[in-house]
Structure formats: C-alpha cells, structure tokens
Amino acid sequence: MSIRTFRGGAHPPERKDRSQETPIERITSVTQVVIPVNQHFGAPLQPLVKVGEFVKAGQKIADADGRMTVPVHASIAGVVKKIEPRMQSNNTEGPCIVIEPKDPPEGEAAQEFMQPLDPFTCSKDEALARIRAAGIVGMGGAGFPAHVKLAPTKPISFVIANAAECEPYLTIDERTLIETPEKVVEGVAIVMKTVNAPEGVIAIEENKKRAIPFVQKAIDANPQVKGGMKIRIQELRTKYPQGGEKMLITAITGKQVPSGGLPMDVGCVVSNVGTLCAIVDAFREGKPLIERGFTVTGGACKTPKNLIAPIGTVVGDLAKAGHIQIDEEGLRKVIFGGPMMGVAVPGYEIPVQKNTSGVLLMSEQEATQYEEDTCIRCGRCIRACPMAITPALLAIAVETGNYGEAEKIGLLDCIECGTCSFVCPAHRHLVQRFRVGKQVLRALKQKEAQNVR
Numbered sequence: 511m512s513i514r515t516f517r518g519g520a521h522p523p524e525r526k527d528r529s530q531e532t533p534i535e536r537i538t539s540v541t542q543v544v545i546p547v548n549q550h551f552g553a554p555l556q557p558l559v560k561v562g563e564f565v566k567a568g569q570k571i572a573d574a575d576g577r578m579t580v581p582v583h584a585s586i587a588g589v590v591k592k593i594e595p596r597m598q599s600n601n602t603e604g605p606c607i608v609i610e611p612k613d614p615p616e617g618e619a620a621q622e623f624m625q626p627l628d629p630f631t632c633s634k635d636e637a638l639a640r641i642r643a644a645g646i647v648g649m650g651g652a653g654f655p656a657h658v659k660l661a662p663t664k665p666i667s668f669v670i671a672n673a674a675e676c677e678p679y680l681t682i683d684e685r686t687l688i689e690t691p692e693k694v695v696e697g698v699a700i701v702m703k704t705v706n707a708p709e710g711v712i713a714i715e716e717n718k719k720r721a722i723p724f725v726q727k728a729i730d731a732n733p734q735v736k737g738g739m740k741i742r743i744q745e746l747r748t749k750y751p752q753g754g755e756k757m758l759i760t761a762i763t764g765k766q767v768p769s770g771g772l773p774m775d776v777g778c779v780v781s782n783v784g785t786l787c788a789i790v791d792a793f794r795e796g797k798p799l800i801e802r803g804f805t806v807t808g809g810a811c812k813t814p815k816n817l818i819a820p821i822g823t824v825v826g827d828l829a830k831a832g833h834i835q836i837d838e839e840g841l842r843k844v845i846f847g848g849p850m851m852g853v854a855v856p857g858y859e860i861p862v863q864k865n866t867s868g869v870l871l872m873s874e875q876e877a878t879q880y881e882e883d884t885c886i887r888c889g890r891c892i893r894a895c896p897m898a899i900t901p902a903l904l905a906i907a908v909e910t911g912n913y914g915e916a917e918k919i920g921l922l923d924c925i926e927c928g929t930c931s932f933v934c935p936a937h938r939h940l941v942q943r944f945r946v947g948k949q950v951l952r953a954l955k956q957k958e959a960q961n962v963r
C-alpha cells in the first residue's frame with residue numbers, strides 16, 4: 511500500500527504511548543451531568559424542560575427550528591436540577607441543563623430512544639431526518655451539524671473516514687478502530703449510501719498501523735462490501751495536521767479544496783470516527799448522541815485512559831469517583847481537545863460535550879510558554895504551513911491592522927492548526943494572532959456589508 515501525505519506540516523512529540531494500550535472504559539454511573547444547551551455550529555437552541563422535571567435518557571431537552579440546528583438530549587435519566595450559565599469547554603459561559611440521576615416514577619421507562627431504522631432501505635430524506643433527530647454533529651472539531659454535511663449539493667466521489675488522529679496525546683480513535691472496527695466500517699457504508707458515493711476510504715496514519723488488520727477484517731466481513739460496495743484503507747504519513755479535512759483530501763485524492771470552498775467542491779465528504787459510530791447507533795439502536803469516547807491524559811494525569819462517558823460528565827466528577835487520578839500539585843494547564851488545536855480552560859470542573867475528543871491535564875514541563883522573540887526570517891513557518899500561507903508576513907499584516915493585506919495573504923484560509931507556531935524558533939505567537947485576526951476581519955466584513963445595505 512502506498513503511503514500518502516500533503517505538503518508542509520510538522521512532527522510534534524506524539525506522546526500517545528501513555529494511553530494507546532488502555533482499552534476503552536465505559537462510565538455508566540455519574541453524580542450529575544451538566545449539558546451545554548448549545549453544542550453545535552449554528553443557531554442557538556431553547557431548553558424544552560423545566561427545573562424539577564424528570565427526564566429519560568435520550569429525551570430531547572433542547573431544540574430550535576432552522577436547518578443549522580441539532581437537538582440536545584438528556585444523557586442520563588434523572589431530575590433537572592438547574593438551568594444556568596456554566597463554564598464550557600470553549601472557554602465561555604453558556605446555558606447548561608444540570609441533571610442529577612434518579613430512578614423513573616413507577617411504571618415509566620428510564621430511556622427514550624427512537625425506533626431502529628434500516629439505513630440501507632430508508633430514503634435519503636428519512637436518513638437525514640434520523641441523523642438530525644439524533645443530534646449528531648461532527649465530533650472531531652467545531653460541531654458542524656452532520657445532517658447538513660451529509661446533504662451536499664454536488665456529486666460525491668469519496669467518503670473519507672478521518673481516522674488520522676494526528677493530534678499528539680489523543681488515542682480514542684485508534685482504540686475505537688481496534689475495539690469496534692465493524693461499527694466504523696458500517697458508519698462509512700451508511701454515509702456512502704446517504705450521499706450516494708461510489709468509494710469509501712478509511713484514512714489511518716502510519717503510527718496506528720496495528721489497527722489496520724482489525725479494520726481490514728471488518729471491511730471484508732461487512733455485508734455491504736460483500737454486496738459490492740467499495741471501501742478501502744489508505745495509510746498516511748504520520749504528520750501534523752494530517753487529520754485536517756483539506757490535508758486528508760489532498761493526500762487521498764490529490765485535489766485541493768479551493769480557497770473558501772468546501773470538501774464537496776472536490777467531490778468529498780469527510781467524517782470523524784466518533785461521528786461514524788454515533789450515526790450507526792442512531793440507526794441501529796435509535797440512540798441519540800448522548801455519550802462519547804475521549805482520551806484523558808497529560809503529564810498531570812496519573813491514570814491516562816480512554817473513556818466513554820455520558821455527554822455532560824464533569825471531568826472533576828470523574829476524579830472524585832476515582833475513575834481518574836489527577837496530580838493536583840503538578841497540574842499547570844487543562845486543555846479540551848488536543849495540544850495543537852484544543853482550547854485551554856480555567857480548570858477541570860467543565861463538562862465533556864459532543865466535540866470533546868480529549869482532556870489534557872498538563873504538567874509544568876508540558877505547559878511551559880516561552881517568551882516571544884523577534885522574527886529571524888528563517889522561513890520555517892512558510893515551509894511548514896499546510897495551507898501554503900506565509901505566516902511571518904501574515905503576522906505583520908495582522909499586527910499592523912492591515913486587514914486588507916492579511917486577507918490577500920490568506921488569513922481566512924488559515925485552519926488555525928498551530929504548525930507555524932510550533933516550528934518557529936523565535937516562539938512567535940503566530941496562530942494566536944491569526945485566531946483573533948480572523949474574528950476581527952470577519953467582523954469588519956460584516957460591518958461593511960451592513961453599510962452597503
């Protein structure tokens with residue numbers, strides 16, 4: 511099998527060995543869940559429940575009209591204790607529904623799932639409605655609604671399962687490939703059927719090679735593959751950010767997603783491993799997205815693990831219940847997500863949500879921030895940028911407030927991967943500038959559009 515990749519990138523220390531041998535552990539009992547009302551990229555939701563109400567696991571508790579919305583469901587059976595703003599994994603406060611576990615009233619069920627639905631005989635509209643009803647969003651990043659992604663307006667040639675897991679530390683996707691490969695393969699088949707794609711590709715980085723025999727066996731045993739569906743594995747070079755949608759597409763198809771474009775513009779749909787598993791559960795069990803797998807690790811985590819826990823599980827509660835042990839004295843930084851693209855948060859009393867792929871409890875050594883120095887014009891950031899941007903020049907444009915120039919250089923194409931910052935010998939805070947710069951540029955463009963109207 512040829513090994514493919516993209517131009518640029520970097521090799522941050524992997525640090526996956528801490529948790530990659532640890533089988534996934536399922537957390538079934540929690541003392542509370544704190545469920546953020548808004549966990550998707552799109553219009554805000556309204557709570558549908560009141561304080562004091564009993565809710566079943568799987569019951570819809572927040573929703574809104576509109577295409578870019580997905581409902582949120584109770585992840586445990588219990589009583590709604592509070593609806594109030596809480597700190598969330600994106601480092602902002604937002605409305606959360608707090609549920610404490612309780613047995614259902616006499617004669618009532620503890621669970622409210624949908625009826626199973628056959629993904630290979632239902633219509634496309636039924637499939638998309640099921641994916642929305644299950645509250646599924648992209649579980650690897652921004653939480654984009656899956657039913658919108660799976661309704662492309664252009665023909666699709668490839669469904670790509672993003673099993674690259676290129677962020678250091680994270681190992682939940684690798685464990686999922688090893689432990690439940692048949693679910694990942696069935697997820698690819700369902701998405702292929704939904705978007706009418708002729709080919710499915712499961713993209714795995716070289717450093718997760720040992721998962722390949724498990725996945726190949728599951729492909730060979732899959733009934734749709736036996737019936738003629740084409741699903742294959744593509745091995746990729748271990749390189750960050752190989753798991754970025756645009757990098758994956760280039761590595762697999764040789765095509766470039768145009769500036770400002772979408773994967774469907776080059777005939778691709780990309781889905782994360784967790785999302786594919788959630789899609790299978792939604793059809794086969796009628797189960798909404800009420801739990802997810804994630805890695806808890808880092809130098810200040812004495813018990814690095816891969817867990818599946820109800821959405822809304824507070825990381826601090828996992829420690830109180832003894833599921834994880836935190837080195838309180840050594841803890842310097844908490845990150846939700848991976849170390850390159852994750853979000854640093856003020857502490858660990860924060861709930862796991864639909865897009866939480868990992869929780870990093872970082873030690874002093876891991877969290878060290880170096881002083882910024884002057885740019886020495888070495889060009890390393892330019893060679894490493896996977897989007898072919900010139901980060902050194904872009905930083906100057908942003909710093910000087912020249913947003914017209916920043917846009918020309920490619921500010922809006924920046925995927926905020928942090929590779930430029932990682933390779934910079936002067937420790938320039940490049941990606942931090944670009945994140946803020948993108949927000950400012952978008953606000954300026956919005957204001958300009960309003961003035962024109």
Ligand code: SF4
Pocket residue numbers: 894895896897898899901923924925926927928929930931940941944
């Ligand atoms: S953060 Fe942006 S500019 Fe820096 S390497 Fe990534 S895409 Fe390029």
Ligand code: SF4
Pocket residue numbers: 884885886887888889890891892901902933934935936937938
């Ligand atoms: S890597 Fe850093 S020092 Fe080198 S050109 Fe880029 S910004 Fe300047």
